[in-house]
Amino acid sequence: MPAVSKGDGMRGLAVFISDIRNCKSKEAEIKRINKELANIRSKFKGDKALDGYSKKKYVCKLLFIFLLGHDIDFGHMEAVNLLSSNKYTEKQIGYLFISVLVNSNSELIRLINNAIKNDLASRNPTFMCLALHCIANVGSREMGEAFAADIPRILVAGDSMDSVKQSAALCLLRLYKASPDLVPMGEWTARVVHLLNDQHMGVVTAAVSLITCLCKKNPDDFKTCISLAVSRLSRVGTPSSSLGRQELGHGHHPSWFARRAGHSARCVPFISPEDAAVKGRLVECLETVLNKAQEPPKSKKVQHSNAKNAILFETISLIIHYDSEPNLLVRACNQLGQFLQHRETNLRYLALESMCTLASSEFSHEAVKTHIDTVINALKTERDVSVRQRAADLLYAMCDRSNAKQIVSEMLRYLETADYAIREEIVLKVAILAEKYAVDYSWYVDTILNLIRIAGDYVSEEVWYRVLQIVTNRDDVQGYAAKTVFEVRAPLEGVSGRGQWSLAPLTPTPAHSPPVQFSLLHSKFHLCSVATRALLLSTYIKFINLFPETKATIQAVLRAGSQLRNADVELQQRAVEYLTLSSVASTDVLATVLEEMPPFPERESSILAKLKRKKGPGAGSALDDGRRDPSSNDINGGVEPTPSTVSTPSPSADLLGLRAAPPPAAPPASAGAGNLLVDVFDGPAAQPSLGPTPEEAFLSELEPPAPESPMALLADPAPAADPGPEDIGPPIPEADELLNKFVCKNNGVLFENQLLQIGVKSEFRQNLGRMYLFYGNKTSVQFQNFSPTVVHPGDLQTHILSGPLAVQTKRVAAQVDGGAQVQQVLNIECLRDFLTPPLLSVRFRYGGAPQALTLKLPVTINKFFQPTEMAAQDFFQRWKQLSLPQQEAQKIFKANHPMDAEVTKAKLLGFGSALLDNVDPNPENFVGAGIIQTKALQVGCLLRLEPNAQAQMYRLTLRTSKEPVSRHLCELLAQQF
């Protein structure tokens, strides 16, 4: 913990936060908060005028209460008052409150705007920045109206400080995004473009963000920025130039800028003939980036490569955006190919995603296709559902006539085990690919039927209608389709069954006699839903037309009371009408009425439309349109690329009874998956009703309505089988006891049960340690998937950036034979002082049953003790130096073991400190000294142990330079006697 307080010393606030944290229950917390609210309210209302400091403190408390999730309905006025304080800290808190808790109370907005206006005019850069931050944070229309005209002036004023310019640029950007009409374009725009040449990297970055957004809407005003951006980019891109070095030297990240500049270039329509030179330079830059990405990394840190790869991915999207440089596109594809098998999941995900867009370019499509095996493998083996989804997307994008069979069959295979969340989408994709690239109809029909067999519940109506359309339009398919359907339909039920019933009668199948067909159909009738039964009735009347010999049987069915008096109006009506039709009409009339359906007019596949709806506007269509093979001879005679036409059943479709079918309900399984997740992951702090409720349209401005898509698909990418956020379980109950055995010794048996024995041997020197763990299989059966892992549990005190201990482990063999022992070496480095030991989690399969065990690794802070010898005089001098009450920890406790001086000595030495003789006036007492070595700091420790043989008690006193260390050592050691 840092020695210096960075808090601004609002003691009352710290006490209040401590109180809240100490509350044992939600009720206690609410009670404490209400008490505080009452207190603050009375202070604000009181007769005595509050000083600035108190006002600031109370406003800060209110803010904290709000951030805990409680509503705040007062204090705004006091916060506004703070704005006009001339003390920076009060002003700052005031602004923070306003930006977090603003409401559009018009009275207050006027006051706030006044205060902001004053600060903007103050010419004090820190005040100006605060005001600009506030405008940017609130970003409301009222603020836009008040300041949109002023900010450009501040931005381009010659005497504005860099920090003010930065804030002004981004502030303006925010206002422009919120209400573009309020920001007038003017002569300032030309001057903003020149900020790209600014010396200060932060100004450039902020300006690029602003320009990127502005030039999307006003390309003409910002034409000049392209060449500036490109030249700036080329200077950053080539580190040999002095500017590049200079920028790196200042600790700036060129990546921010590089990506921004690239971004802005992407937003401006490119006019190639005029700007050939500029374009040439840009291509050069892009090549440089690609080359640099190939260089071996200078540092192994993930962060470093993140920055580098971010530039690479940004470059690739720029290359894709121009889509005119075949060489670059192919190179980009090859470089992405290397990432497909990278060990970082993040990079695999991004590579799959970027490649998806590359696949849509005619130049790189072939190059993408070469990675098909890797992608298929990813689909099968990736552990993360979001990555698998990317792989499925990419397969879809790279599919063409040459590889359709392979891709479709792989996707079908994947569908059998796919996550519920993405099944429906995969079904749609398979259906589209099968249709688009079918070479023969039997393959198409087989594929679709397979699809239904594997994922019946997820095959939506659209897929069905589409199959019907296609089969209806093709005489030659009908025979095959009907026959296949007839053969496989017996095991099929549910939604998917519906289409089958209507398919069957399209063509007589020679293999089976009509009565047999009919009885097969009818045998399932009572199991079907109302909609399906309606379709069936239509089918029956067609049977009568085609096969007069079935007429009597069918009329009997129609006449049955369960049909004629059916509770469902639709069924009843059909039964009555068909019965009458069949008895009244002559054969000719019947034949005319039930004439074979005319082919469907050509129009966009309804499935494609559905996929686009699911993907949001534009996402699907770009892919599909770009990739269409013009010479392709689709089954359906080519799909019209008109995204706006959403197919509706044509009037003729009613003959098949399509109209009668109700809109499909959301697949029950995906809705169920959401609920399941709620149950499983309902953490202690989580609210009970976390499931997505579709009726509350939030983020509605951002999202086009997609009423039919099941919520769970978008909201819950995590598979339902997840065990929880942590990979490892809590330590076993006796873990603390086991740990205590190792406080004063380094070797021994850490754990033993009937299956497994874990032995430990360790040595420590300064802040480093090496530990050997021996895992012994006590059974005669092989352990499988044996995997011991070490993790450091994060808690409130854990430093965020890195844990206090760096533990390197080597993998051990996944199999441990019966009676055998495997050894694992751990290299441990202590970076800072710590209180909780790392956890050792051991998992394996024994006779098929998974076993899991979590222990505390015997690494305690005292292992990093370095004994220090010193004379009595030195000892007492240091003892006195550590005299602050919090530097000392003391414990008086009863002896748990016989009080033997030699054993005690051995324990203290084992604990790690030096034992100092002739220091304490009482020879019975023990005195020790040592230094705890960590990488970050050293902690000097002095200890004194006073045994009282008569009372069978000890008194243990520790003094160290760090309070938590004193307490922790005292606790550890006290348990040893």
Place this chain on the structure above:
Amino acid sequence: MQFMLLFSRQGKLRLQKWYVPLSDKEKKKITRELVQTVLARKPKMCSFLEWRDLKIVYKRYASLYFCCAIEDQDNELITLEIIHRYVELLDKYFGSVCELDIIFNFEKAYFILDEFLLGGEVQETSKKNVLKAIEQADLLQEKTETMYHSKSFIGFKKAY
């Protein structure tokens, strides 16, 4: 960037920053949903997920999750870098930052974020400059603070 959330492994929200106008109700709903989604993911899964029409980028540091929502054209790796940069800033400022620092000095965490990101865009790319700005503010602060407080509280951080 549309918003940034910091929450603990137990699902407690530690900091929220919204760069798009949303009602309190919507904010609460988004937070609930995202916290739940992110906490349900396993450690080795990738840091990105599609959520509604946004991309979520998150990373866990010790007990804290940092979670950002970005738009379609934004770069995921840059966002990870932004998160890391913010953590580094907190770390530098507090000196080995831990969750408690952020709980007790939430206003500082906000100030640092405001210096670093503005309106969802990176404002200052240099760590040094951000910290300089914050330290200057602290200096301004202490001049006034000392009038109210004895130095016993400043200069020694209580272990809670």
